[in-house]
Amino acid sequence: EIVMTQSPATLSVSPGERATLSCRASQSVSSNLAWYQQKPGQAPRLLIYGASTRATGIPARFSGSGSGTEFTLTISSLQSEDFAVYYCQQYNNWPPERTFGQGTKVEIK
Amino acid sequence: EVQLVESGGGVVQPGGSLRLSCAASGFTFDDYAMHWVRQAPGKGLEWVSLISGDGGSTYYADSVKGRFTISRDNSKNSLYLQMNSLRTEDTALYYCAKDGDYGYYFDYWGQGTLVTVSS
Numbered sequence: 099e100i101v102m103t104q105s106p107a108t109l110s111v112s113p114g115e116r117a118t119l120s121c122r123a124s125q126s127v128s129s130n131l132a133w134y135q136q137k138p139g140q141a142p143r144l145l146i147y148g149a150s151t152r153a154t155g156i157p158a159r160f161s162g163s164g165s166g167t168e169f170t171l172t173i174s175s176l177q178s179e180d181f182a183v184y185y186c187q188q189y190n191n192w193p194p195e196r197t198f199g200q201g202t203k204v205e206i207k
Numbered sequence: 208e209v210q211l212v213e214s215g216g217g218v219v220q221p222g223g224s225l226r227l228s229c230a231a232s233g234f235t236f237d238d239y240a241m242h243w244v245r246q247a248p249g250k251g252l253e254w255v256s257l258i259s260g261d262g263g264s265t266y267y268a269d270s271v272k273g274r275f276t277i278s279r280d281n282s283k284n285s286l287y288l289q290m291n292s293l294r295t296e297d298t299a300l301y302y303c304a305k306d307g308d309y310g311y312y313f314d315y316w317g318q319g320t321l322v323t324v325s326s
Binding site: 099130132134136141142143144147148151153185187189191194195196197198199200201 | 242251252253254257266268269302307309310311312313314315316317318319
């Protein structure tokens with residue numbers, strides 16, 4: 099099983115500042131990496147797939163980078179609606195199991 | 208507009224069974240693999256199971272293998288999860304999710320249905 103590790107567990111950021119979230123895979127997943135945002139009481143929302151492609155309707159302040167085992171989600175200027183939990187997820191073709199990181203909570207500083 | 212609506216959750220005793228359903232609309236259902244993903248209260252996301260578009264291939268997380276069965280009825284645009292031998296650790300919000308257009312990520316999620324396993 100591919101293990102995904104996110105850091106930090108909690109990130110305290112002031113509105114308008116940049117946030118950088120990390121995700122590491124226990125083995126290479128190429129660019130088969132997605133990022134999701136989840137707000138309290140809501141289902142997760144797809145932000146990024148293919149490590150760096152923004153999903154439909156996702157603002158340009160969200161960007162993803164990386165390949166292989168090291169990935170980064172950057173939020174260039176945090177807005178009030180961006181305070182949430184963010185999960186990375188690998189989707190290598192084989193094995194077919196999809197695994198998530200444990201999440202990073204972005205909170206208001 | 209893609210919509211996924213789960214149902215069938217509830218309270219069940221340990222060792223009991225429950226069947227979840229997910230009604231899909233807004234896309235060509237049998238073109239896509241579908242998944243169940245769960246989230247225990249206050250915890251992270253855990254992938255549970257996937258089924259191919261034609262229903263011919265299924266996969267499970269080790270934590271549910273042998274107890275849960277995923278299935279689909281493409282004539283009804285519906286996804287199911289039969290859960291047997293339920294344990295307290297299966298308590299979670301269960302989401303159905305659609306495979307992405309360009310890979311095996313999840314581009315649409317339902318709002319979830321809550322399963323509580325308790326005596």
